[in-house]
Amino acid sequence: MRSPSRTLSRRRRSGPAALALLGVTVLAACGQGMPDHTRDELAGQGEIGGEIRLSWWGSGSRNEKTNAVADIFEEDHPGVEVSRETADFGNYFKRLNVQGAGRNMPCVTQLQARTLGDFTARNALLPLDPMIESGAIDVSDIPEAVLDTGRGEDGKLYMLPTGAAYDALMVNETLAQEAGAALPEPGYDWDDYIDFLRDAAEGLPDGIPATSLRGGLPNFFIAYVQGLGEEMFAGNELGFDRELLIEYWEMWEEIRAEGLANSPTANAEEPPSPEASYVASGDVLSDNRPGNALTPIQGTLDGQGQDQRMTSLPLPSGPAGSGNVLIASGLSIPRNCDNLPTAAAFIDFWANDPRSGDTYASDNGAVTNTALLQRQLDDPELPELKKRELALYQRIVADDPPNVVYPPGYLAVFESAFTRAYQDVAFGDQTVPEAVDTFFAEANDGLAR
Known part of the structure; x- marks a missing residue:
């Protein structure tokens, strides 16, 4: 797998920098x-x-x-x-x-x-x-x-x-301990995150993946971009380049190929609410979830009678610092x-x-x-x-978190196009470069309107 930290370190800071009201x-x-x-x-x-x-x-x-x-x-x-x-x-x-x-x-x-x-x-x-x-x-x-x-x-x-609000890495601390995987240290980066998934996968019970497949989750990608010091948006256009997104989605495809994440089908069938998610039922070790989901997720585990404890961590950092x-x-x-x-x-x-x-x-x-x-x-x-x-x-x-100024159309245009494009990759309908081209065309056209 290409080393995320080496990829990130050679990126340079880009130029200047919400919602199409649900369509x-x-x-x-x-x-x-x-x-x-x-x-x-x-x-x-x-x-x-x-x-x-x-x-x-x-x-x-x-x-x-x-x-x-x-x-x-x-x-x-x-x-x-x-x-x-x-x-x-x-x-x-x-x-x-x-x-x-x-x-x-x-x-x-x-x-x-x-x-x-x-x-x-x-x-x-x-x-x-x-x-x-x-x-x-x-x-x-x-x-x-x-x-x-x-x-x-x-x-x-x-x-x-x-x-x-903020997104956090939700981890079933009990499962991690049983798998012999130490939680990432403060300030951990994407290499450390992937190493954690690999360490955990070796000791997890069969059928429990180390993470949910989150290559199509916009908030995770935003953390990746911000950790690089890159801009998400330049006015009403995307502020990052195609190569960055290609690297990101290739990273997730390699995570999937190694068996560290659940399948695209399982991911698509997951209920949307945090308390009904796979991490809440103990069926996956970790996931990116809103920080305030910690209580309902733990509540689901407790309600099932599972003696397991959840914890939450910041998202991975990058060469420019915090990605959160x-x-x-x-x-x-x-x-x-x-x-x-x-x-x-x-x-x-x-x-x-x-x-x-x-x-x-x-x-x-x-x-x-x-x-x-x-x-x-x-x-x-x-x-x-x-x-x-x-x-x-x-x-x-x-940690002085970075700020994103979201353009008009962000939720309806950017988020839906981003998730859909990665699903095409995960289900084999498009290659990563093809999906990136599709996403860029759709997002830039929609945000400009």
Whole structure:
């Protein structure tokens, strides 16, 4: 197998640097007119009162927690009414697309870094920088690397990150110990990762592969690119070259050829939810999963009566350092909002008030405010797995993670094309170079629209 570290070390840093809203683009501005904001309003200055609309995605306990935070804000500001709108992730962005087209987005709109570009590209959001400069929104306890995840391509802050998710290498620590495979050391690279898979494969029971086949997982590839110091995107085009992706997919094909991963068929049949995944049932040693999946994955193992312990590690690094990127969610203010002071006050409350942090409890990624995060970590009632999840987030932030500015169409165009192209390789429908050419053509064409 070609040595990933030798391949990575000869790469050079490239030039400059989200979502096609699940296949639907924000339409050209139409509908109601935009309000005329004064300079003070744009800075979040003015009377806090009246009504604002708040929207977010989620269900169950997340809805309860969000409503509780909004209730506290209303209690602190008599006369303020926070109208609430929620839906599951997919339907949320379909509705938000329609609202954006009609210039009717809620005054406080939850977005994700991967969806931000679809709205900044159409000038639908206000930059929050004037509100930060005026003190209406305090960001002093949010690390710069985290804050950057809310910036647009022009460098302005259009989303205040309030929750930061990350991908992690989930490993069944018990199976690894039984197989005689030591876990990768901090700062491990792709060579070390593959060595770990090989060591584990020698001692694992028959039928349990060392990893799920993840050559088509975009987040894993992003970690690879960022560890090289390369750019994912250059405006609305791919920022890396074909040779890089060829090397990456050839690496995964060699992993598969050595029998270190499960089959393409098994991989395609895997249920999507973390708690139903193969790693959660003990049928595979390791997998790339969201960091907050540690608790539900362990819960599945426990529910099956398996005496096995899961752990989570950062993704492999490269010559340029950490490959882990943060996938932040946060709050934005659209240009159509007619109550900027109250919207700014709500975002500031959400980001900084201890009652907000305690109530929401890092439900949608780790809380980005370092003081509120430490407050949660110091809570003696915090479950051990949740503490490990938040501690790993702290560790990733301490490594100054790279940032990706996602272009419009990222989810619908890039992710779907990437996964589909690698499936063609894994099932033998295309060679790696052919699939890379197909992917580049489809991605660059779709992102440019």
